[in-house]
Amino acid sequence: MQMDILPGVFARRDPADPAPVLFEIPRSGTEYPCDFRSIATLTDLQRSVSSHVEAAYAGVVGAGATWLYAFFPNAYIDANRHELDIDPDSLDGTWPEPLQPSPKTKTGVGLIPTVCAGTKPIYDAKPTVAEIRHRLDHYYWPYHNEVARLLKDFRDAHGAAWHLSCHSMTSLIASGPDAGQHRSDFDLGDRNGTTCDTALTDLVAEVLSGFGYRVTRNTYFIGAESVRKHGDPAKGIHSLQIEMNRSLYMDDATRIRRPDFPQVQAHLATLAERVVGFARDRAAARG
Template identity: 40%
Template sequence: MPVIHPLSYRLDHVPAASPSPLVLDSPHSGTAYPPDFASIADIGMLRTAEDTWVDDLWGGAVDQGVPLLGATCPRAYIDVNRAVQDIDPTMLDAPWPGPLSDSPKVGLGKGLIWRMLDDGTPLYDRKLSVAEVQQRIDACWRPYHAALCTLLDDTHARLGKVWHINCHSMPSVAGAYATGKPGTAHPDFVLGDRDGTTADPAFAAFVADWLRVRGYAVAINDPYKGVELVRVHGRPSESRHSLQIEINRKLYMDEVTLRPNAGYGRLKATLGELTSAMLGWMRAQATGA
């Protein structure tokens, strides 16, 4: 049975005969919009912030004994793939009591609490209170981070190594306020290891080569290098490897209706096969083969 936090996350895991060296998380899968959100954007627009279907697309990994942690709180409510310090003080009705970052994501309106959607649609017509932002952190952000930390620590304690895939999707073309490169046509996959600092570069190279052989266009660290979760958990010197994988939404869904397209089944099967290939590669690394 899955483990479900009341608001923050869902953990799917089917135990395998041998423990998995791989852990997956999908921080932008959440679709449970809390009643206190009170955004002026309609639900159809809010859903464009989700990594729609990503947790299901990777579902074949669960059948292979790989744990999959998925957020249930929506990204537009609080982005659990941002640091707690990534807060835009202009959104608040009082000074924030903690430290603040100068992250470029905050400047784009895409900090811990989003100011706008990728096309510039505003989310609020009011200032947020410090108390309500703190409540979102306590109810959603902290439990999600704690759950992922526990999964990775437990795996590392058992095996001495752990590989972590941070699962995402991206629009086929970057929106006006999505990244620092608006209008960019994205490849099929973008792998991010923060320029080789969150995982052994051989890991990204293996995944990229495996996908390219199957006809997919793959970029590494351009335009997405990975954000908070890979930054925090990727420590290759300690045999902790974190890689972000962005999937182009045109491969599997209609980007307007958000419904699966004809490529959905093929992509889901591909990700299941990729999981199997990664597990084989990881186990070979662990044994020195």
């Protein structure tokens, strides 16, 4: 296994004989850049992090897949949001082009989150345009450019590439008519069949269901920016978002791993083996 690091931005682990498969973890980082100034407590900031996901998928490299992990936290800049998903009212200054805030952005969870732990403010002053541009240029784009490079190289070498964007979700639905209801164990998001061949979604659902997990599709999260930006099935790049219920592997309140964390780790390594086998077979069939 080889490892490559861009300090503060990402770490990448490459298998000796890589299949055209990438598992990337964009929202589990905990290295807060020195320019990040927040009035929120670290405990509240960490509630926005998909904790331990990078460790849960550590076995994918042994299966032949590439592993990519963003060091920076989504409270600083969220790699799973569009680069223009900014509330103009949250900025000190005027952005030089039209912004595209999503409905979630008005609640404080856009590209530059303004709240954490549901309602706790992150800042006591609006970030400047220059500060946000710095975060985009030095963190967000280097990470996404690496994802794009890897997928293009896989596609060019094998005729196709398979991309799994790995996240975790709280065990209970927080708001809406189903608030308080338990979520499934895994929710697979392919933006309603638009970011990958359904064969990939079917395979992942089959493997996870085979372990006894309850699997849903496009139910809680259809897939956000990582799969939207990179998935292009017509050009041979297949992107699927995997949301894992945190209660499977950690205590949501203390953020401590549960004793059965190694079993979940082993199941995800087996998932990687199956996806790698699928990808190698598909690439071989292309000749």
